[in-house]
Amino acid sequence: MENFEIDFTYFINPPSLRRRPFLPPSLVDACDTTSEKSIKLAEGFPNDANFPFKEISVLLKDGTSYRLEGEQLATSLHYIPTKGYPPLVSTLKDFTQQIHQPPYWSQRDVLVTVGSQEAMSKVLEMCLEEGDPILVQNPLYSGIAVVLAPFQSTLIPINQDGNGMVPDFLRQALNQRKKECLLDRQLKMPKILYINPTGANPVGTTLPLDRRQEIYRICCDYNILILEDDPYCFMNYKDPTPPSFLSFDIEGRVIRLDSLSKVLCPGLRIGWVTAAKPLTDVLELGIENCYLSSASLTQVITYNLLNGWGVKGTLNYFRSVRDDNKKRRDMMLQSMDLHLKGLCDWSVPDGGMFAWIKVRDIPEVQDMLLIRGKKKCVTFAPGRLYMVDSQKTCSYIRASFCRENPKLIDKAMQLLAELILEEKALLKAQVEKAQ
């Protein structure tokens, strides 16, 4: 196949189709092809001589060190192409190709982004028009809900069970929407499905392969793009991790978002988008028009790190982060067994950073956690922040096992048990007073 056959313009909103590059192609071409000897007055680059840095050194915990100097230092302090620092882009391309082996690789491209949050935001900005519907998993990562709010999007929730999004629910929701669209010509069909397939935030589910394949087929049937936001793909605790949507995307309808935030560090702000070229071309213009490129310095640092490790070393490092988080998850589960049995229900998170805990007999936990929890010096995230319908009462709690000291996690679970017992007493007193 020479090109993907779907009409990508159907997914791109009119303002994004009107985007144009910062510089006319003829000027870019002239700058690119002039010889070293030519006098360059066309560019808007400031003078390197006025940059205050002489050298930037990086020392890793394993004792390896490297220095940014000379040409690499200059590049790391200058404007770089919107797609990203070229050696990093090519490293991320090789990595993506080796891990996911996407079909029709030559028809896809990779763009470096400021983490996956920015990528998600830019993709939605490229595709959505005000009021457009979007399919989302429920519960969902709260970071996408805030990106959707300004678009006044209609969120079509697809509920998850212990194995993630349920394909039958997706099909039913689309059938239902189709019927509604026939009755009301103003309504539109959704064009995008947002999904966290591995270690979903906040529920910790990992979608099995058969569900991934079925969801993919449904999206093909209804002409829907899949926004595969997968920052926890290297934090899956059950081997093997199922193949990504990208790895069997024969139609070019997967926009995959990767991130180094959870497996290296979020401060680098490095993520990348892999998608069909007609989509990355417009995304690239969106990024260029907005901030030219993500920070050069962290891209150069990341390139040196990943290049020094190679694919094998990088995967080994990610594995060590995963193993550490798995140990922490198990310690949190032990503490929950000890303190919360009989008060709460939960399932073992398959991946990611969070336990998703349902409190028995307390329909709404927000005030208990945020007001009374604060007095006990403990914080948990109230589940309603992650529900599509955030107005409904919600008895779920999200608890992170990744960062806090295990002894303090144990203390937190003990405090949560106290909070729940006190809350129950409070509710009982309120009922008695009302009678």
Ligand SMILES: Cc1ncc(COP(=O)(O)O)c(C=O)c1O
């Ligand atoms: C599901 C999900 N997507 C995206 C992000 C944003 O990550 P990044 O740091 O790559 O922007 C997060 C961060 O918590 C997340 O949980």
